[in-house]
Amino acid sequence: MKKILLNKRIVIMSILAIVVIIILVLNQTNIIETITNRIRNVMLAQGESAETNAYYEIVSKNEDDLEILITIENPNGIEKIVSGDTEYKCKGKQKVTLDRKMQEGEEQEYKITPVGKNEELYKIFATSKLKLIKYEKIEDTILATIESTYNSKLQVKNLYSLDKGQSWTNYGELFEVEIDANEEECVEKEVLIKNEYEDCKTIKKMPETVVKLTNRLGIINEIALGMNEEGNYEINKMDDMCNVHEYVIGGGTQIDANTAYGDDEDIGNNMILVKVNGDLTINAGKTLTAVENTNGGPKGMIIYCTGTLINNGTISMTARGANAEGQNVYLCPNEIFEYEYIPKAGMNGGIASTSSRLTIGINGHNGELGTNRRTGGGGSGAVTWGTSGAGADGTSYSGGTGGGGASGENGQPGQPNGGAGGSGRSTASSKYFSYGASGGAGNPAGAGSQIVSSNAANGTGGLLIIYAKDVINNGIISSNGSAGGSAYRAGGGGSGRRKYKYFL
DSSP: OHHHHHHHHHHHHHHHHHHHHHHHHHHHHHHHHHHHHHHHHHHHHTTOSOOOEEEEEEEEEETTEEEEEEEEEEEEEEEEEEETTEEEEEEEEEEEEEEEEEETTOEEEEEEEETTSOOEEEEEEOOOOOEEEEEEEETTEEEEEEEOSSTTTSOEEEEEESSTTSSOEEESSEEEEEEETTOSSOOEEEEEEEEEESSSEEEEESSOEEEEEESOOOHHHHHHHSOOSSEEEEESOSTTOEEEEEEEEETTEEEOSOEEEOOGGGTTTOEEEEEEESOEEEOTTOEEEEOOBTTBOOSOEEEEEEEEEEESSEEEOTTOOOSSOOOOEEEEEOTTSOEEEEOSBOOOOOOOOEESSOOSOBOOOOOOOOOTTOOOOOOOOOEEEEEOOOOOOOBTTBOOOOOOOEEBSOOOOOOTTTOOOOOOEEOOBOSSOBOOBOOOOBSSOOOOBSSOSBOOOBOOOBOEEEEEEEEEESSEEEOOOOOOOBOSSOOOOOOOOOOOEEEO
16 A cells, blocks of 8 residues: 555655746746847847848739739848838738839839838839840940930939949949950850939849840941942951952932843842931832842842832842851841841751552641741642652751652652752653652752653742831732642742841
8 A cells, every 4th residue: 555655655755846947948938938029129220130132033924014022031030011102011021022013114103011011112113124235346345225214204223334333333324335346256245234212222133134235336337337439348357258240320219111220140149238318208109129040149139218218119028048158147236125036047857748649649847837027937749659858958048948859759859058949850750651759949940850841940039128217018029939840730930039137
């Protein structure tokens, strides 16, 4: 009996000890928490809390409509955020994000209260735009002038950096960046640009705006800054060098007869430039074009008109693509810092058609249509038996060439770089007649085989660039390819065309 009572006492004493330990631990925890809070409050009172970090990023944009994500961070926590009539209780969160829709150039105010601190005023200035207003060459220096269009409306300080943000320079509504024009290779200069408010803290744009400028002027700027006399020029003396044959005509000129600029030396070698110092009119029923022969045309034609171009007739580079390797044709940087250029590689040519037995004829495949300044690909030939010739890819100077038809023997593909069209091949025949196979269009056209209804035409679509103060087009502006030949069930592929490009 005594032993049982003794055991009960031991159990009760053990329970009491555990309770005492728990109480001591809880008290110790409360003491530690109290001390921590007191230290934190002292630090906050002394202004040693971390700075609030507030920034925004543009999630998407549709013209001037911006969707942005605002992020506000403070390691000591955020008590509340007030925007207009809306108050956000943040409950001490260290990071808060807000989705917003704003207009380009719009500003908003946000009152941010960190834990234990006074309210702070922040402003956001939503922008995705800058404007390149001038890109010129002065002696051995290229001078780029960049404009901010909002400085006169808001109390925003504009800053730029040429050393990756190590130092910043304040500017008003525009600033200039110099680039050495004598470099033989393309040199890129990176410019960081940001905006800050002068009278309050700024919700900054992240990432900061980066503008990349180069010492590459482009053909349009080269023409504008010089090239005032007729003759031959080499421009863009880098990896994209281009030879230009220039013609100069006076303002007020009227094209009243069919006119083709260039000579045989320009075929496949030079770009034709027609520089008009003033207005130019092409009269009804008349055509302005470039020289051509069976081997193609020049490396494109530029009409540069300082006045108004009025087209009542036809401006054409149809069937005048160059038999030459493509190059990136750099034109000029536009006002939003995108470089306008014609890519060296055009769209894909049509794939070959195949038949394992004699058929009534399977059509060839179209080349891809030109998009984003790319030329169209050439079409493949048709087939009755065998494999037709594939169409060739386009280049900056030419649409793709057409493939040859196939009838019992494989047709030949169109040659690359605006070369010859593919030849048709035929050995198939019946009791009554032979199945002919026509060639594809190209520079020159591919030959047909056996009996064909018509031969393929020479030529591919050429490069046409029009730059003018204004263009009034009452006529036709074209740059089409040529038709492939026709034959009984195995015609040749047509050549690709070039979409023309004009700038105002």
